[in-house]
Amino acid sequence: MATDEHSPSDRLTRHRLVDRVYHWTMAASVLVLLGTSFLPILGLKFPWIDAHWIAGIVLTVAVAYHVVRALVWQDPRSMLIGLRDLRAAVQATQWVLRRRAEAPDRPGKYPMLQKLYHHGIAMLILLAVATGLIMMAKIDGPFWTRDPYLFSSGVWAVIYVVHDLAAMAVLAAVMIHIYFAIRPEKLWMTRSMILGWITRSEYLAHYDPASWEAEAVDRGKRAADLVARER
Amino acid sequence: MELFRVSRNAWGQETLAGVSWDLLWVFVGAAVAFIVAHILYKWLLAPDASAPRTGAGRAEIDQKF
Numbered sequence: 001m002a003t004d005e006h007s008p009s010d011r012l013t014r015h016r017l018v019d020r021v022y023h024w025t026m027a028a029s030v031l032v033l034l035g036t037s038f039l040p041i042l043g044l045k046f047p048w049i050d051a052h053w054i055a056g057i058v059l060t061v062a063v064a065y066h067v068v069r070a071l072v073w074q075d076p077r078s079m080l081i082g083l084r085d086l087r088a089a090v091q092a093t094q095w096v097l098r099r100r101a102e103a104p105d106r107p108g109k110y111p112m113l114q115k116l117y118h119h120g121i122a123m124l125i126l127l128a129v130a131t132g133l134i135m136m137a138k139i140d141g142p143f144w145t146r147d148p149y150l151f152s153s154g155v156w157a158v159i160y161v162v163h164d165l166a167a168m169a170v171l172a173a174v175m176i177h178i179y180f181a182i183r184p185e186k187l188w189m190t191r192s193m194i195l196g197w198i199t200r201s202e203y204l205a206h207y208d209p210a211s212w213e214a215e216a217v218d219r220g221k222r223a224a225d226l227v228a229r230e231r
Numbered sequence: 232m233e234l235f236r237v238s239r240n241a242w243g244q245e246t247l248a249g250v251s252w253d254l255l256w257v258f259v260g261a262a263v264a265f266i267v268a269h270i271l272y273k274w275l276l277a278p279d280a281s282a283p284r285t286g287a288g289r290a291e292i293d294q295k296f
Contacts, residue, residue: 041252095278103280153240157247161235164250171255172262179266183273185280 010200012214014109014192022066023193029059030125034171049139056132063129078109079119084211085112108211121173124166131163 015023032055036048070076084105089112091104110118137150151159181190192198197217207214233251240246 038255041255096276098278103278153246157249160249161247164254168250168255168258172258175259175262176265179269 006199006201009216009218011197011217012200012203013196013217014189014198014214015196017196018069020193020196022062022069026059026062026066029055029062030170030174033059033128034167034174037167038171053132053136053139053141056129056136059125060129060133063125078212079115081112081115084108085115088112106206106208106211108208109214117173117177121170121177124170124173127162128166128170131159131166134159135163 032051036052036055040046040048070079085107088105088107091100091102094100095102095104134150136144137147140146148156180186181193188198188202198214203209203214232253234254236248236251237245238248
């Protein structure tokens, strides 16, 4: 994971510790959920139900935490897709098709494709979580007893179909997510999800400072203030 | 390829039990196809993303620092 030559004071925060803990908690629970659901189907037989529902509860708590934090303490507008994103998408398309020489405008903290991925997988995870919580009525747990007659067989069928489709789509989305995370030109993003920071040169190369004012890691001050003081 | 799993209830009626596990390979195949297509695109067709941007834009950004 290349970190380039830079001083620690050049490090800018991309993901705070709480957000990284959330991300990796969600990642671990999703991987456990996928493993405990699909490995038995592929022939690896083991008692999967307890691990599956416990990981599901961990994911549910993590998602609930993230929703509250995103809506109350973070800026949910930064995830909205606006005209600026659409303009950059048109520019990017023209650039890819070689109808435009200049690279597309830099985004704010989240490029449009990341926003689209987030919204897509968020929908899938919410569907899987909602149906999974309902499906827990079919098993005995430490605080509840099973009630398989909670719904008619037709309703249960719909719940199972939605849960299955959402889980399979999550598997595909996770494969694509991991692929991008290990691509050489994206390793700086992966590092930021582990260590929290990006370098000033990465910031300047990939983001529009007017749209996202990153904070310096060490002093918790705005990047512009940091450099101004160094002048 | 089946699209759905079905089971029989106590009266011998077929009831929908979920999506066929065969579809798992459709989703995995779609993801692999996307990844291979992207690798080929980046290898053969993608413009150089490391090329410098316009001087005016760069100067404006540098001025912030």
